[in-house]
Amino acid sequence: MLQYMGSSSYWHETSRHVPDPALAGRHDVDVAIVGGGYTGLWTAYQLREAEPSMKIAVIEREMIGFGASGRNGGFAMTLLDMSLAHLRRNRGDAAAKAAHEAVASSVREMGETIAVHGIDCEWKHGGLMVVATNNGQQARIDADLEAAEALGLEGFTRLSRDETQAEVHSPTYVGGLREDHCAVLHPAKLARGLAKVVGKLGATVFEGTSVDAIEEAGDKIHVTCPKGDVYADQVVLATNAWARQSPWFKRKVTPLYTYIAMTEPLSDEQWASVGWDSHCGIEDKRNFVHYYRRTLDGRILWGGSDGIIHYGGKIAPRFDRNTAILERLTGTFRETFPQLGDVRFTHHWGGPVAITVNFLPMFGTLLEGRMHYGLGYNGHGVAPSHTGGKILCDKVLGKTSELTELCFVDSKEPTLPPEPLCWIGAEITRRSLLRQDAQFAENKASAEMDPLLLRVMKKLG
Ligand SMILES: Cc1cc2nc3c(=O)[nH]c(=O)nc-3n(C[C@H](O)[C@H](O)[C@H](O)COP(=O)(O)OP(=O)(O)OC[C@H]3O[C@@H](n4cnc5c(N)ncnc54)[C@H](O)[C@@H]3O)c2cc1C
Known part of the structure; x- marks a missing residue:
């Protein structure tokens, strides 16, 4: 029987937050950033670091971390595209290597920034273990290891069946790989901690403020909000899945809901039966991956398994849970860890990620160079959004760099067909x-x- 006790996101429940005030009146700024998730916040952070006098407003419709940034699995990992092998096959060696290394640097730099500013977000740099639970998945691991070797990437190690099972005791594993560049963290605490840092650095954060329109107004961009207006030299659009609701991205991204189930804290005996002494994150190699990790209070977060796209790319609070997917998640959890047969699930939630046609994020510029965007991480944006903040910072400052040359920046983005x-x-x-x-x-x-x-x-x- 499903033992789901019903609750909202564990991350929101365990991160206290006093929202910043809503926007009112007229504000003249250098840069208005729309969206208070990681992309918007890392962009504000990078800009204030680079140009401490720049006037920046971050405008969030709900509260900081309301979107995917406050609800995710908390894996800061290097994955772009469907896999490293896929990225290499589709983009070529040089582009794949540059993209992978940019995101690997982001994992390192995130850890440094979190330490320097004392952001209490439970950061644990324990690496990633990718597991295969059948021969098809093992072939995908082999292909990724081959790609890593061909590209000369560091930090990848093959694991035999015995080594994988010794690390974490699941009878389903047939093999695996370890990647060093991965950390797990508390997603909502990162978003809110980062918002506080950005505020201390001098940017202004507005919460509970919906951006209703973005239009050119002479040499400014006019951002219309319910109780006020912002006039900015440049705008950064960082609304990820919600970008589907804007005229520019209707045919570029589609929101997909992905879901998580979380167990109660495991007892010492239960942990002993699982092993898993480190804080490495784990993913399998399904198309609809399972991703799972430990929390600091001894729970297991178990996510993935399936994903739902609603007609017209609709996003709504009623989609934040899905009983059928919760059943599937708890079922696959019990197959993976039969020794934890009676553990209870206390939390279940989900959220929208932005899917692009080619499975790569998209960064570019509109409105004659005055509006920049970064979105479409295909469910893997925790570390890439840090890279994204650096890219968007360069774009705002009009700089070209290695980052603005990455294969998903200013590229020809494929278009989705219209509904239905x-x-x-x-x-x-x-x-x-x-x-x-x-x-x-x-x-x-x-x-x-x-x-x-x-x-x-x-x-x-
Ligand atoms: C359940 C789940 C699990 C995931 N697990 C992982 C993981 O383990 N690792 C990983 O790398 N990635 C994961 N992801 C994906 C990752 O969380 C996202 O890629 C990343 O957070 C995107 O950040 P963002 O800032 O671009 O978008 P978001 O965090 O979605 O932020 C966009 C913000 O824009 C705001 N907004 C929208 N429209 C407006 C408007 N008109 N005016 C003002 N504000 C507006 C929204 O309220 C929202 O807060 C997961 C996602 C989900 C949902």
Whole structure:
């Protein structure tokens, strides 16, 4: 029987937050940043570090970390695209290496910034263990290790079946790899701690303030909010999944809901039966990955398994939980850790991530150089949004750098079809990916993606 006691996001519950005031009246700034998640906050941070006198307003509709940044699994990891092997195959060696190394640097730099400013966000740099639970997944791990070696990347180690199972005791593991560049953290505490730092550095954070329109007004950009207006030289759009609601990104991103279940704290005996002495994050190699990690108070966060796209890219509070997916999550948890058969689940929540056609984030500039955007992390934005903050900072300052040359900056972004084709296509893709996951589990399929899907994706971008 499902023992779900019902609660909201554990991260929100365990992070006290006194919101900043809403915006009222007229504000003239150098840069207005729309969206109070990691992308907006890291951009504000980088800008104030680079130009301490710059006037910056961060405008968040709900509260800091309300979006994916306050709800995620808390893995700061290097993953871009579907996998390292996929990134290399699609973008080539030089671009894949540069992109991977930029995000790996971000993992290091995030740790440094968190330490320097004393942000209490439970940062643990314990690496990532990627596990295979069948031969198809093992082939994907082999391909990633081959790509890492071909690109000369450091920090990847192959793990045998015995080594993987010795680290974490699950009978389902057939092999794995360890990647050093990964940390786990408390996502809402990071977002809110970062907002405080940004405020101390001199940016102004407004919460409970919806940006209703962004328009050119002479040599300024006019940002309209319910009780006030901002006139800015430049704007940064950092609304990720919500960008689908803006005219510029209707056909560029689609929100996908991903979900998490969290257990009660495990007893010492239960932990002894699992092993897992470190704070390494764990992901498997399904298309719809399972991602899981420990919390500081001894729970297991268990996420992934499936994802839902709603018609028209709709985002609404009623989608924040999904009983069917919760059942699936608890089921796969018990398959993975049969020794924890009676552990209870105390929290369940989800949130929207932004999916792009080519599975890469997108950074660029609109409104004749005066509005920059960074979004579309495909569910892996914790560390890439730090890289994104650096890219957007360079863009605002008009600088070209190694970062502004990355393959997902100012690139030709593929377009989604209009509704209802978008939703139908997304649903066909989802089912096909889930079918392949199921076939892998029965050791039936080859390790390649469905060839039809690959052809469609190639055509789109
Ligand atoms: C359940 C879940 C688990 C995840 N797990 C991981 C993980 O373990 N590792 C990982 O790397 N990634 C993970 N992700 C993805 C990661 O959280 C995101 O990629 C990242 O947080 C994106 O940050 P962001 O600032 O771009 O967007 P968001 O954090 O979504 O912020 C966008 C903000 O814009 C605000 N906004 C929208 N419209 C307006 C408007 N008109 N006016 C003002 N404000 C507006 C929203 O309220 C929101 O706060 C997960 C996501 C989810 C949902």
